[in-house]
Amino acid sequence: MFFTTGVGKHSDALVSFELALRDAGIEKFNLVPVSSIFPPGCEIVSVEEGLKELFPGQIVFSVMARMTSNEKGKRIFASVGAAIPPTPDLNGYLTEYHGYSNGNEGKHAEENAAYMLRTAFGIEPARTFNVTVSAEVEDYTTVVAAAVFVI
Numbered sequence: 001m002f003f004t005t006g007v008g009k010h011s012d013a014l015v016s017f018e019l020a021l022r023d024a025g026i027e028k029f030n031l032v033p034v035s036s037i038f039p040p041g042c043e044i045v046s047v048e049e050g051l052k053e054l055f056p057g058q059i060v061f062s063v064m065a066r067m068t069s070n071e072k073g074k075r076i077f078a079s080v081g082a083a084i085p086p087t088p089d090l091n092g093y094l095t096e097y098h099g100y101s102n103g104n105e106g107k108h109a110e111e112n113a114a115y116m117l118r119t120a121f122g123i124e125p126a127r128t129f130n131v132t133v134s135a136e137v138e139d140y141t142t143v144v145a146a147a148v149f150v151i
Contacts, residue, residue: 001050003145007023007142013142016140038094061149068140075135076100078144079131080094081109084126095112097112105134
């Protein structure tokens with residue numbers, strides 16, 4: 001799995017989404033949204049390593065947060081938070097969070113993932129983190145944050 005973010009701006013909402021996917025490096029794939037489980041034993045790799053294993057047109061599973069707005073002057077964000085368990089035999093959690101920026105967006109996604117792990121297994125995460133992107137809205141603006149599975 002790898003984590004990535006992107007921003008796109010255009011006069012058309014769909015094109016702004018495409019440009020955000022391009023910025024994130026994942027525009028060439030047929031992205032299928034999945035729920036928010038970090039699989040047991042899953043390895044996190046760099047964007048570059050992950051992309052080497054994928055080919056254009058491939059069906060690729062991802063956990064994605066996405067926000068599009070044309071409210072000029074507003075600030076929007078997309079965030080994916082992760083909570084990794086202390087042992088690789090357990091699953092962890094990923095959470096998606098998006099909206100108008102409030103200054104705490106990345107931390108919120110991360111804390112939600114940790115909460116899910118705590119309440120599922122009664123354990124503390126070995127590691128938590130988030131990938132978050134924000135942008136000021138011009139025309140249509142789209143932000144994406146994604147955890148992309150390399151299978």
